[in-house]
Amino acid sequence: MKLRIALPVLLAALALPALADNYSLPKNAAFEEECTSCHIAYPPQMLDAHSWLHMMNGLATHFGTDASIDDKRRAAIADFLAQNSGGRKTGRTVDARGNPLLRITETARFEKKHRKVDAATWKRASIKSPANCGACHTQAAAGDYSERSITIPK
Helix, strand or coil, X not given: CHHHHHHHHHHHHHHHHHHHCECCCCCCHHHHHHHCCCCCCCCHHHCCHHHHHHHHCCHHHECCECCCCCHHHHHHHHHHHHHCCCHHHHCCCECCCCCECCXXXXXXXXXXXXXXXXXXXXXXXXXXXXXXXXXXXXXXHHCECCHHHECCCC
């Protein structure tokens, strides 16, 4: 009898690390249209609300690109991102000067998960940068960042 209870509990516990790397991708038409026109729709949970709001208020200089959109649409996307943000799950949310982190690659969670990836791997032509999640996480567009969906290209 004890084995019947213990086995499902053990299996569930073993599945938790995999589930922790699966993000729900809440639907929002404006977010999908605007953000995926240049890159994958990063799950809102990957940054905290303050970081998303700061990012959305700086679209004129969005990582070297003018990604400006009309104010009504920008505010709607900012609200969506803030409401679905990751909060404390992202780890550190500000840099050494107290500025909100704008790059997912700068979060403590990202750094912990990718600490064993050497600099040469990020520079491969098939990867290009740590921000190119889909290069290695084959199911990133569906919110699956688990180890089982990783294929590191040559």
